[in-house]
Amino acid sequence: MNMPLADDTAVERMRAQYLAVRSLSLDLVAPLSDADATAQSMPDASPAKWHLAHVTWFFETFILRDHVPGYQAHDERWAFLFNSYYEAEGARHARPARGLLTRPSLTEVIDYRRRVDEAMLEAMPLIAERCPDLLALGLNHEQQHQELLLTDLKHLFFQNPLSPAAWPVAPNGQDNHYGYDMSWHAGPAGLVEIGHAGDDFAFDCEQPAHRHFLTPYALADRPVTNGDYCDFIDDNGYATASLWLSDGWAWVQKEDVGSPLYWRRHHHHWEQFTLSGWRPIDPTAPVTHISLYEADAFATWADARLPTEQEWEAAARDHDPAGGVQLDQAGPVQPRFVPHADGLAALFGNVWEWTGSAYRPYPGFRTAPGAVGEYNGKFMSGQFVLKGGSCATPRGHMRAAYRNFFYPHQRWQFTGLRLAKDL
Structure with missing residues (x-):
């Protein structure tokens, strides 16, 4: 037939x-x-x-x-x-x-x-x-x-001493200030729906949709910037053990970490390696290439915490997942300052935002039959969830329910953070 x-x-x-x-x-x-x-x-x-x-x-x-x-x-x-x-x-x-x-x-x-x-x-x-x-x-x-x-x-x-560039230099943002002071915005609280529901595409790890109870919380209106992170470094953030998780402090000591990946001091100023070669740090751009350990230590230093993935997703539900700094075509790829008036800025694009949530299955999760069932489920161990996409994420690929995941020490992806706090 x-x-x-x-x-x-x-x-x-x-x-x-x-x-x-x-x-x-x-x-x-x-x-x-x-x-x-x-x-x-x-x-x-x-x-x-x-x-x-x-x-x-x-x-x-x-x-x-x-x-x-x-x-x-x-x-x-x-x-x-x-x-x-x-x-x-x-x-x-x-x-x-x-x-x-x-x-x-x-x-x-x-x-x-x-x-x-x-x-x-x-x-x-x-x-x-x-x-x-x-x-x-x-x-x-x-x-x-x-x-x-x-x-x-x-x-x-x-790794190349010649510092090759894949694409021409992309312009920096506004180099004379951090962009704007951070403010706080309350997120949806109470019973919220988490996960993907509907007929459009989603990965298996985003399903099934389910209800989750959130106590009152707030998210920072913008990601942490390079300028913010320089303040953390200058305040001996990498040398203060009390700021770090035990595994993170052991990682800092073993790997001799003192700044985000791809940063270096040059003539008393910070530079950053990009796909356009070495560039001066833009203090207004979101900090990137940091591990979960670094994100958590910064949050502790700032008297805040990392959001849970449920808090982040609930807050992002009404935002356009195709907005922000994302990948549209081959060319310079780097987070940059994005001005905004009110509300939460740059939830999608620029940098993947670490959450404090372990990458684990949702209630009712079932692995798909066959080889494609190996796509996500078997990696639900020892990793943490990141949300929102980055400047290297193809536009149209994202949604609020999307769950990226990496091990806490990994930082070669465009990973950053947004602060959260209890209300």
Whole structure:
């Protein structure tokens, strides 16, 4: 029995979304040499070439192989190279050794993408009918890897004494002050709904929607800025053990941490490494590349605390998730000062905001069947939730219920903080 295909309008919309996402990935790697795209700076990061191939493998494996009759894999050996962590898909190349994959070349990977794109576009009517949810997952998955590609590239270029720049210098904000004094705004209290509900896309870890009780609280109207953070450093914040969680203090001592990642002193002033090379610190821009430990210590120093993910989400419900400083196209990527009049500013974009909430399943969470069930659930251990997206998050990818998660010591992502307090 033949299955009816989706209507032409829906199919064309899916084709357009697919092409837009896939094109941005190629735009992001356009300035890179094959060597740039192959090197791996640390086990937590992956080469740009690997990101390009992995997201393509995702489409090839979970859509073309499983749902398009007669599809033949581009190269059967590449599944071993570009599977990330899907145990159900078998053995794979060790993550810390991804930078040793000098072959296939960047050109070959781009050709692989082209071949898979051709197959996906040809099969789009069938995909729209049989597995539109998998297509949405694949596109959102690639958007996540676009952000990872940028943050991994920044970490790689930071290791180079020549301080290479991927894109031209982006202008700084208003360098003569911190922007404006911080103020406090009460968030929704009482019973609130948390998590995603509805038919539009969300990751499994955002579901199911459920009720949560919040006692009165307030959030700062803006993220903590570089200028604010300089005050913390100047007040010996990194040398005051009483400000730190025990694990955080041990981390500071072991790693000899004294500033956010990518900062250095230059002629008595702070500079910051960016994807446009070294730049003077903009005191008005949100501080970024800090760990949960640093965020928590700053909050303690400021006589405040980190928000819970439920407080943050409830406060963000009425804000536009497509607003703020987010990724629209290849080019300079850096948080920047955004003026505002009243209310909460920059909840979406600029920097991922650490919360004090552990990344754990919501009540009623169930892992999806099959290999795609490994996407989020198995990582719900030892990590903390971040909210709001960053300057490297593709615009349109975010929503209030979105849950990002990292280990408390990690800071190569665009991570910052917003203060909270009890009322």
